[in-house]
Amino acid sequence: MHALLEISGLRKAYEGSGRRTEAIRDLTFSVDAGELVCLVGPSGCGKTTLLKCVGGLLAPTGGDVLLDGRRVGGPPPGMAFVFQEYGRSLFPWMRVGENVELPLRQKKLSKPRRRELVSDALESVGLADAAKAYPWQLSGGMQQRVAIARALAYEPEVLLMDEPFAAVDAQTRADLEDLVRGLWQQRGITILFVTHDIDEAVYLGERVLILSASPTVVQEQLKIDLPGERDQLHTRAAPRFTELRTHVYEQIQAAKREARPGGAG
Numbered sequence: 001m002h003a004l005l006e007i008s009g010l011r012k013a014y015e016g017s018g019r020r021t022e023a024i025r026d027l028t029f030s031v032d033a034g035e036l037v038c039l040v041g042p043s044g045c046g047k048t049t050l051l052k053c054v055g056g057l058l059a060p061t062g063g064d065v066l067l068d069g070r071r072v073g074g075p076p077p078g079m080a081f082v083f084q085e086y087g088r089s090l091f092p093w094m095r096v097g098e099n100v101e102l103p104l105r106q107k108k109l110s111k112p113r114r115r116e117l118v119s120d121a122l123e124s125v126g127l128a129d130a131a132k133a134y135p136w137q138l139s140g141g142m143q144q145r146v147a148i149a150r151a152l153a154y155e156p157e158v159l160l161m162d163e164p165f166a167a168v169d170a171q172t173r174a175d176l177e178d179l180v181r182g183l184w185q186q187r188g189i190t191i192l193f194v195t196h197d198i199d200e201a202v203y204l205g206e207r208v209l210i211l212s213a214s215p216t217v218v219q220e221q222l223k224i225d226l227p228g229e230r231d232q233l234h235t236r237a238a239p240r241f242t243e244l245r246t247h248v249y250e251q252i253q254a255a256k257r258e259a260r261p262g263g264a265g
């Protein structure tokens, strides 16, 4: 194992219309190759800002993001994103297969290899038969599976997921969570998963980074010592799961109190 992703002293302030919003105060953490790390924190604490800085979509105000020792200055070829808004991330006039294939056109791959990657990725997310459909013919959960397939087909070193299941119903969300853990186990990809849902972070992560309220710092890094094989029924009912989620909840509450003017209270 080595640190694939290193974030050091990251700061981000938004400036505009005479206003300055400090979104990220000082973040330092690393993610090992093959790790599944969840970032959890209250809404507005800077999770999306952080992920955009990590993915090179937004320039930080200070600090560094290194991917495999190389500084990230723009979207690096080794990263893929899955956003919350699946409805806006797929092109409605393109068939599912074409949507998944689109980013591969940037890579120097033969057409048969592209086809192979597309069908393999669609099969991995349980949509082997949907290649010819249009995104709008699919349910929200299926559209998000297409977005995941598109990211997988790209064969990223790191998969960045920004609240990807926040807009789907609870049952679909549970299925998608299991899909992500399954893909992570099968493919050994490195995943950085952002969520404001404490239970989701504990269920999915091998490690959970608890972020403070904005301006953000890492409040705590918590190893999730649940068994590798997890399932919605047993894992969520396990006493250790409850202990961990309670701990995360308390930390987030503490962070909120500390963030209030005047400190605790």
Ligand code: ADP
Pocket: 014, 015, 021, 022, 023, 041, 042, 043, 044, 045, 046, 047, 048, 049, 050, 214
């Ligand atoms: P989260 O993803 O945790 O909900 P965000 O990263 O979206 O948090 O936002 C963090 C802080 O930065 C918030 O105070 C938000 O209002 C502010 N912010 C986000 N995007 C912008 C922007 N483009 N311009 C100004 N402020 C922004």
